[in-house]
């Protein structure tokens with residue numbers, strides 16, 4: 001990783017010295033370098049019909065390389081309007097070509113000159129996770145609960161790799177559902193590394209790093225980092241907690257039109273957890289489909305991720321382990337149900353339970369047994385039995 005900063009320094013100098021000219025910023029062999037002619041062919045000269053998305057930096061095109069085998073790629077083209085944009089894109093490039101994990105989007109190659117940076121990624125066909133999380137107005141088939149758990153596990157694995165799998169931890173800083181793409185098997189791939197920051201060596205991760213600007217997305221942003229400008233890997237954990245609530249509730253992370261607690265999903269979810277009403281705000285599609293034991297530990301870990309203080313949040317490794325356990329619990333509950341009623345399929349109904357956690361304990365203990373508690377909807381108070389819960393019986397009738 002020391003090599004990265006060195007490369008950044010040297011390549012920065014090169015840029016100042018040269019007029020428009022393609023050049024390499026990486027040692028040979030580290031990453032494929034495309035010519036502009038290759039890119040023009042791949043995108044039919046940046047044909048607007050091939051645009052698949054647009055980020056804050058520019059358009060993303062679907063392209064095809066290596067004719068006649070034709071591999072599908074996503075090509076991100078960024079006009080260099082400022083030195084900062086140039087540096088961020090080059091940073092992403094330098095980082096990505098050295099990272100390899102099944103849940104990170106693979107970078108295939110790049111083209112770079114003084115006026116543009118073009119990054120060529122593997123094409124991930126199923127779009128962003130946010131596309132699947134539209135409360136009550138599904139634009140595509142809703143994901144099952146098991147698929148959602150598997151997606152969360154994949155993203156947690158990617159973050160685990162970034163936080164601990166490399167010499168210096170890498171803090172993504174912009175974990176959100178629109179930065180998670182799904183491949184043909186709905187395996188998640190984390191994208192957008194332009195805002196990452198290198199943390200301290202992995203072994204001393206708890207030391208905060210002072211940053212000169214706060215980067216992230218409203219609704220996902222760690223409040224402690226936003227207030228004190230001190231960044232640790234726990235900021236990503238906070239954002240990941242918001243992703244978990246998005247996955248459960250299929251609601252937006254932030255709704256600017258509201259001026260109540262409901263404006264921020266994380267704040268709203270924590271309030272509902274304290275009041276024992278969280279089940280009322282989950283995605284209606286999931287109601288009755290989550291095994292209570294799985295629901296409890298999912299809520300425990302999601303709730304602990306969005307604690308105000310980073311030191312009270314779990315590490316992403318702990319989150320990953322708990323989510324894997326949650327998936328096992330769901331699978332064994334599903335298997336037990338199938339034994340009872342083999343024809344039930346996805347329609348098996350679990351009792352509707354509420355989850356309550358009055359106050360967050362000061363430390364995350366690893367064991368989540370003692371945290372929240374769940375109760376059958378039968379035993380909820382009348383105040384808790386508002387519309388959503390009251391109209392659904394455990395049998396789905």
Ligand SMILES: Nc1ncnc2c1ncn2[C@@H]1O[C@H](COP(=O)(O)OP(=O)(O)OP(=O)(O)O)[C@@H](O)[C@H]1O
Pocket residue numbers: 052053054055056057058059060074076105121122123124125127128178179181191192
């Ligand atoms: N590898 C890829 N495969 C398929 N689609 C992609 C890929 N990369 C990006 N996209 C699509 O292009 C869109 C824009 O991506 P991009 O990373 O530029 O923007 P963004 O997520 O909006 O980022 P920013 O936070 O910089 O505004 C994504 O939302 C996605 O739909």
